[in-house]
Amino acid sequence: MRGASSNHQTREHWPLVSTHTTLSKVDIEEFICKDGVNRLKYVVVDEFDVVFEDTSVSHVWNLLKLAAPHALRKSYLQQQREQLQSKRWNREGKGREGDSDGHKTQVILCGATLPDKGTKSIIATVTSRLASAETIATPALHQPLYRLTQMFDYSLSSSTLRKSMNTTALYNNPSKDRLLSDLEMVFKRNKTRPPSDICDAVSRYLQVCISHHAQVFVFCNTVASTDSLSDELIEQFGDDIETIHKKVHPSDRKEILSAFKQGDIPVICCTDMLARGVDLPVDVVIQANFATDVISYLHRVGRTARNEEKGIAISLVDDTSQDIAVDVEEAVKNIVSKRWLKDEPARDDGSGNNEVDDSGGSDSVVSLGDMFSRNRSRRHRKRKEERNNNNGKRRR
Numbered sequence: 568m569r570g571a572s573s574n575h576q577t578r579e580h581w582p583l584v585s586t587h588t589t590l591s592k593v594d595i596e597e598f599i600c601k602d603g604v605n606r607l608k609y610v611v612v613d614e615f616d617v618v619f620e621d622t623s624v625s626h627v628w629n630l631l632k633l634a635a636p637h638a639l640r641k642s643y644l645q646q647q648r649e650q651l652q653s654k655r656w657n658r659e660g661k662g663r664e665g666d667s668d669g670h671k672t673q674v675i676l677c678g679a680t681l682p683d684k685g686t687k688s689i690i691a692t693v694t695s696r697l698a699s700a701e702t703i704a705t706p707a708l709h710q711p712l713y714r715l716t717q718m719f720d721y722s723l724s725s726s727t728l729r730k731s732m733n734t735t736a737l738y739n740n741p742s743k744d745r746l747l748s749d750l751e752m753v754f755k756r757n758k759t760r761p762p763s764d765i766c767d768a769v770s771r772y773l774q775v776c777i778s779h780h781a782q783v784f785v786f787c788n789t790v791a792s793t794d795s796l797s798d799e800l801i802e803q804f805g806d807d808i809e810t811i812h813k814k815v816h817p818s819d820r821k822e823i824l825s826a827f828k829q830g831d832i833p834v835i836c837c838t839d840m841l842a843r844g845v846d847l848p849v850d851v852v853i854q855a856n857f858a859t860d861v862i863s864y865l866h867r868v869g870r871t872a873r874n875e876e877k878g879i880a881i882s883l884v885d886d887t888s889q890d891i892a893v894d895v896e897e898a899v900k901n902i903v904s905k906r907w908l909k910d911e912p913a914r915d916d917g918s919g920n921n922e923v924d925d926s927g928g929s930d931s932v933v934s935l936g937d938m939f940s941r942n943r944s945r946r947h948r949k950r951k952e953e954r955n956n957n958n959g960k961r962r963r
Contacts, residue, residue, distance in 0.1 A: 590626050595629055596633055599634050605633070605672060609674075610635060610673070612675070612677065614678055614844060615676040616862075628696070635672040635673070637698065680866065681709075683936070684936070684937070708936065709865065709935045709936035710935065715877075715879070716877070717881075718750070718880070723761070723883055723884065746776070749778075753771050753772055754881075765856070768883050769785060769853060772851075773804065773853075776850070783833060784841060785834060785835070786842065786853070787836065790813065792855075793812050793837060793838050796836055797836035807833050807834055808834050809823045809834070809835050810837070811837040813840055824845070839863055841870065842863060842867045843866050846874075851871065852870050852871045853883070864935075894938060895935065902935075
């Protein structure tokens, strides 16, 4: 940041690259409106759904207020005051503070997910404070990539074990054909010989991945579960396993990610800290704990099948996560079946490994974004069912 500010006299506009946590610790006005001139041409906020979900983001709004006051929605009294002030400045021959060079800073909010369901969603909260906003999204928003092969493993669940559901045909790359084939063999074996626990299930898949020299992310929901699983896996696989979560020192995280990128470390057990903002060559994603919401699920499986590469996502499902996993699986099956009906990139190679349901009558592809508020609605539905059951018992 200081390097950029030292060059502000030789450049008409300069970029400010930072994290929102760093912005909370510095004098924003010193860097943005030095000498009374706004030198930011663009303000780009990446992963904005996480940034504005934070309870302490007043510094981000202060940044927008200083750099792009025109972008914020104003009350009627504010508009009247600004009009009077503008007239006075015009009479005195002055320009608007922070805008003396005539440019207007453009605000760009970026994110792989746009939670827009409900009046309390991130989109609703942010846009309510903006003067105007235009949403630009690709048709594939909130949909798993067609290059991604997924398997939902219910062997840890007490319910009837379900079949594998693959979203694409086998890989064209022969080495990855064998990897996927061997992983499917593990999946099928889990049906007849269920694993004893999560560690047993993960280790079965990791044995195949490591033998094929695949790069793997193993996601857990908490720091404690990540440490517990990684400790058990280290006993089996040794130095092939590393751990990353918020309690791991940043310098250690950087070193681990660098080693992973070089292929020296094949497996990282992690929390959702690595579900966003990481672009590494990941061949397989394993959800040891199924994501607690659809947004986290999309970001986790999105770590693989990047940059036009193929990828595999294996989700382990137990009784605690079965409800959301079933909903996600059904939505993904619906998406895949519509792609096949529309003759989209997914193709069958004749191997019979692609099981899709083409019975859907609608031409529209169902988006997983429709499920962003499903957790809340499910809780309300269960509470209603419990109340009805209790009322029925009392009447008896």
